[in-house]
Amino acid sequence: MNIILLSGGSGKRLWPLSSETRSKQFLKVLRSPEGTHESMIQRVWRQIHKAIPDAHMIISTTDSQKETIRKQLGVQVDIALEPERRDTFPAIALAAVFLAMERGCGMDETVIVMPVDAYAEDGYFQTLLKMDRAVQSDAADMVLMGIRPTYPSSKYGYIVPEPVQTSGLMRVASFSEKPEAKRAIELLDMGAFWNGGVFAFKMRYIMEIISRYIVPQGYQQLRENYGRLRKISFDYEIVERCRSIAMVPYYGMWKDLGTWNTLTDVMHDNNAGNVISGEGCSNTHIVNELDIPIIALGVCNTVVAAGPDGILISDKLASTQLKSYVEKIDQRPMYEERQWGNYKVLNYMRYQNGNHSLTKHLMILAGENLEYQMHKNRDEIWSIVDGRGDLLIDGHLRNVRCGDVAYITRGTLHSIRAITDIHLIEVQIGDELSEDDVENLAWDW
Amino acid sequence: MNIILLSGGSGKRLWPLSSETRSKQFLKVLRSPEGTHESMIQRVWRQIHKAIPDAHMIISTTDSQKETIRKQLGVQVDIALEPERRDTFPAIALAAVFLAMERGCGMDETVIVMPVDAYAEDGYFQTLLKMDRAVQSDAADMVLMGIRPTYPSSKYGYIVPEPVQTSGLMRVASFSEKPEAKRAIELLDMGAFWNGGVFAFKMRYIMEIISRYIVPQGYQQLRENYGRLRKISFDYEIVERCRSIAMVPYYGMWKDLGTWNTLTDVMHDNNAGNVISGEGCSNTHIVNELDIPIIALGVCNTVVAAGPDGILISDKLASTQLKSYVEKIDQRPMYEERQWGNYKVLNYMRYQNGNHSLTKHLMILAGENLEYQMHKNRDEIWSIVDGRGDLLIDGHLRNVRCGDVAYITRGTLHSIRAITDIHLIEVQIGDELSEDDVENLAWDW
Numbered sequence: 093m094n095i096i097l098l099s100g101g102s103g104k105r106l107w108p109l110s111s112e113t114r115s116k117q118f119l120k121v122l123r124s125p126e127g128t129h130e131s132m133i134q135r136v137w138r139q140i141h142k143a144i145p146d147a148h149m150i151i152s153t154t155d156s157q158k159e160t161i162r163k164q165l166g167v168q169v170d171i172a173l174e175p176e177r178r179d180t181f182p183a184i185a186l187a188a189v190f191l192a193m194e195r196g197c198g199m200d201e202t203v204i205v206m207p208v209d210a211y212a213e214d215g216y217f218q219t220l221l222k223m224d225r226a227v228q229s230d231a232a233d234m235v236l237m238g239i240r241p242t243y244p245s246s247k248y249g250y251i252v253p254e255p256v257q258t259s260g261l262m263r264v265a266s267f268s269e270k271p272e273a274k275r276a277i278e279l280l281d282m283g284a285f286w287n288g289g290v291f292a293f294k295m296r297y298i299m300e301i302i303s304r305y306i307v308p309q310g311y312q313q314l315r316e317n318y319g320r321l322r323k324i325s326f327d328y329e330i331v332e333r334c335r336s337i338a339m340v341p342y343y344g345m346w347k348d349l350g351t352w353n354t355l356t357d358v359m360h361d362n363n364a365g366n367v368i369s370g371e372g373c374s375n376t377h378i379v380n381e382l383d384i385p386i387i388a389l390g391v392c393n394t395v396v397a398a399g400p401d402g403i404l405i406s407d408k409l410a411s412t413q414l415k416s417y418v419e420k421i422d423q424r425p426m427y428e429e430r431q432w433g434n435y436k437v438l439n440y441m442r443y444q445n446g447n448h449s450l451t452k453h454l455m456i457l458a459g460e461n462l463e464y465q466m467h468k469n470r471d472e473i474w475s476i477v478d479g480r481g482d483l484l485i486d487g488h489l490r491n492v493r494c495g496d497v498a499y500i501t502r503g504t505l506h507s508i509r510a511i512t513d514i515h516l517i518e519v520q521i522g523d524e525l526s527e528d529d530v531e532n533l534a535w536d537w
Numbered sequence: 538m539n540i541i542l543l544s545g546g547s548g549k550r551l552w553p554l555s556s557e558t559r560s561k562q563f564l565k566v567l568r569s570p571e572g573t574h575e576s577m578i579q580r581v582w583r584q585i586h587k588a589i590p591d592a593h594m595i596i597s598t599t600d601s602q603k604e605t606i607r608k609q610l611g612v613q614v615d616i617a618l619e620p621e622r623r624d625t626f627p628a629i630a631l632a633a634v635f636l637a638m639e640r641g642c643g644m645d646e647t648v649i650v651m652p653v654d655a656y657a658e659d660g661y662f663q664t665l666l667k668m669d670r671a672v673q674s675d676a677a678d679m680v681l682m683g684i685r686p687t688y689p690s691s692k693y694g695y696i697v698p699e700p701v702q703t704s705g706l707m708r709v710a711s712f713s714e715k716p717e718a719k720r721a722i723e724l725l726d727m728g729a730f731w732n733g734g735v736f737a738f739k740m741r742y743i744m745e746i747i748s749r750y751i752v753p754q755g756y757q758q759l760r761e762n763y764g765r766l767r768k769i770s771f772d773y774e775i776v777e778r779c780r781s782i783a784m785v786p787y788y789g790m791w792k793d794l795g796t797w798n799t800l801t802d803v804m805h806d807n808n809a810g811n812v813i814s815g816e817g818c819s820n821t822h823i824v825n826e827l828d829i830p831i832i833a834l835g836v837c838n839t840v841v842a843a844g845p846d847g848i849l850i851s852d853k854l855a856s857t858q859l860k861s862y863v864e865k866i867d868q869r870p871m872y873e874e875r876q877w878g879n880y881k882v883l884n885y886m887r888y889q890n891g892n893h894s895l896t897k898h899l900m901i902l903a904g905e906n907l908e909y910q911m912h913k914n915r916d917e918i919w920s921i922v923d924g925r926g927d928l929l930i931d932g933h934l935r936n937v938r939c940g941d942v943a944y945i946t947r948g949t950l951h952s953i954r955a956i957t958d959i960h961l962i963e964v965q966i967g968d969e970l971s972e973d974d975v976e977n978l979a980w981d982w
Contacts, residue, residue, distance in 0.1 A: 368865060368866070370851075370855070370862050371855075371858065372852065372855050383885065384553075384846060384847045384848065384868075385847040385866055385868065386847065386850065387552070387847065387848070387849050387862050389849075389850075389851035389855040389856060389858055389862065390851060390854065390855025390856075391839070391851070391852060392852075394836070396850055398848060401829060402829045402830040402832065403831045403843060403848065404831075404833075404834075405832070405834075405836055405841055405850055406815075406832070406834035406835060407817065407834060407836060407837075410817050410834040410835025413834055413835075417832050417834065421830055421832075423829075423830065436884075438884050438896060439881075439883050441898075441923070441960060443923040445923075447923055447939060449922035449923060449960065449962070451883060451896065451898070451962050453884050453886075453896070473918075475918045475920075475966075477886065477892075477964060478888045478892055478894060495966055497942065499942060515894065517884070517894070517896050519920040519922060519962045521920075
């Protein structure tokens with residue numbers, strides 16, 4: 093069985109701890125079986141391995157999440173990387189072609205597409221096996237998972253099965269997308285299920301659809317011609333046009349951890365980080381990723397989240413409104429995880445004369461290196477405050493360690509490779525400070 | 538008339554925006570008559586000038602507040618600086634000796650002692666004139682201000698006047714310090730007043746008491762022998778022993794802005810700084826001194842205060858409990874105002890091998906300079922990110938400007954003087970990073 097896990101989302105609903113590079117699926121706030129913290133993607137990855145040990149998994153994502161995924165799941169994980177964001181159909185098509193062309197997945201094998209951030213019990217993953225059997229027995233071209241609704245939500249899509257069926261595999265009569273409250277109640281009365289975005293089909297089925305746009309000759313070829321795949325969702329392009337659809341019901345626990353309100357329900361701890369929670373606090377969750385302490389006194393039914401990008405204080409129910417407020421914020425990311433480590437913006441100043449300065453703390457993991465790069469509009473001063481490594485300036489390597497300082501003028505190529513973990517303070521000075529002011533060159537370390 | 542304004546307080550009750558160097562009286566959150574922000578000390582200073590234009594004022598304080606006071610009231614303000622913290626009697630004695638010996642205040646002149654953070658309407662300051670007249674007419678050795686209570690508080694001291702008196706000047710029958718709730722109600726029934734800590738007496742009166750410990754021959758002489766003054770409060774040493782006490786009542790508005798609950802009542806704005814206050818927020822005050830945004834959703838009856846030292850989220854009534862929680866925090870100050878400007882700690886790291894690093898942003902005002910200093914246990918890297926000035930290293934001066942970097946090894950004397958406002962990033966590296974690791978030398982700029 094082959095599983096394509098979709099990892100997307102800009103993470104505005106869980107601001108400030110999620111962002112473009114750190115979507116909600118990467119937040120390590122859940123409890124693992126060993127009692128440690130794990131993220132949603134780690135939980136799903138672990139649960140699939142347990143339910144289906146021989147499943148071959150691939151993550152479909154964009155460049156901004158690649159490094160975080162490798163850090164959380166290991167560097168050997170297969171990733172189908174969208175060259176640009178289009179929609180779910182092209183993304184799934186690219187992952188399917190990777191499986192077929194690069195991993196030798198046969199045309200008769202089952203491909204399952206599912207979100208990477210489903211929060212469910214093990215039965216959910218057992219249901220994938222039932223879907224595989226339905227596909228392999230040619231019960232339908234497309235098999236969906238139906239999730240038993242717990243309330244008449246207007247947030248989800250519904251699958252309406254044909255009446256009078258056995259409970260194992262159901263024919264689908266119709267779909268209903270995000271119904272109004274009254275219609276949602278009717279759908280529940282009709283025995284409808286939530287559509288949790290889990291689809292199973294044979295490789296042949298999707299390859300034939302892809303071939304209408306471009307005959308796939310390889311993964312790289314498809315990446316280079318990615319724009320030829322229609323910018324459309326998998327639902328519109330494939331599911332709605334499919335004439336042979338069945339549904340396997342799942343009756344167990346399933347939660348959409350898309351907002352602070354639902355996420356705090358399943359969090360490992362009430363408080364995380366430097367938090368002093370005083371008397372009178374109740375039903376309150378506080379996550380503090382800053383170095384400074386938070387004191388909470390007499391705070392009820394509230395979620396507090398503080399990180400380098402900002403601070404949220406919200407009534408739990410009101411937290412579902414967060415997205416529209418986050419969209420008003422126009423601020424560069426203050427913290428990013430990269431494959432080589434991470435950086436945090438410590439200070440940004442704009443002066444009257446048009447001069448700017450920006451100070452960062454960088455942590456580079458032992459064995460990793462920054463890209464070999466230069467900037468047009470800024471000088472950088474690197475103060476190495478811990479560790480040792482090799483500094484590369486315009487092709488010249490030199491050994492550096494804690495206490496060394498490098499002055500990198502604009503136009504100078506530079507990089508650093510960590511021998512032990514390196515911490516450095518980077519001071520940028522220039523008329524224009526932008527993450528886009530960078531030219532990368534290859535360097536063979 | 539001479540007024541000694543007592544400026545003390547470690548400011549734990551208004552954490553995180555107040556601290557050792559930034560007590561509550563310096564928070565610029567009140568509205569001035571011009572519609573701008575002013576602090577409590579600025580408000581009191583302005584109100585005294587208005588009510589008593591010829592009053593001579595002196596601030597009694599400690600070294601840690603000196604620079605902030607000069608910045609808020611002007612460099613020409615008289616300050617009596619305690620060489621060490623003892624108690625209110627020695628502090629007031631030192632200020633009185635300054636007035637007598639350095640400013641020629643006569644033995645028959647009135648001295649008024651009052652707190653610097655009283656929040657009251659103009660009538661309060663008019664009452665000082667009545668106290669002066671009572672002292673000058675020798676109505677009593679010691680004249681106190683009685684504040685009409687608005688509720689039976691257990692937080693304050695009470696002055697019980699003798700019964701059946703005219704309303705202008707009252708004989709004092711007894712005092713009652715922080716009574717229990719039941720007793721406070723009785724006190725109100727008896728017509729008692731709150732003791733707001735405002736005392737008036739003739740200079741001769743306090744000089745005679747000081748002379749029991751040391752015959753004052755000058756301000757510097759008393760500072761050098763400060764330890765000979767008994768470590769005791771002004772109330773115990775003087776007021777309680779005085780046999781001739783009168784009280785002038787004040788019936789107007791007076792507030793103790795000692796907690797967030799009371800301070801937010803009189804604040805200029807509901808939100809200050811980078812704050813997005815969403816629907817459903819009510820009776821909530823948010824003060825954000827950080828660079829990152831705060832989003833508040835559905836938050837009621839709450840005060841939020843965020844600054845470099847930490848973040849408070851508190852139900853307004855519960856905020857009175859803050860002090861005991863703040864005392865649990867053991868953290869170096871992250872932001873301090875100095876006469877030369879200010880600094881903010883951006884980052885502090887402790888590494889496995891015992892190595893530490895600390896990064897600061899310093900802002901040095903044009904014309905000001907840092908103390909000429911050296912450190913034993915740390916190297917410092919200064920990157921000048923804006924402005925220009927003179928860098929002094931081991932007696933050698935050189936002109937520096939934006940983009941220049943200085944590497945200051947341990948044991949090297951160094952300072953900088955700003956020609957225009959200077960912003961610099963200081964990276965400290967060492968085995969031990971402490972504000973106490975500093976030796977200052979004199980330098981004649």
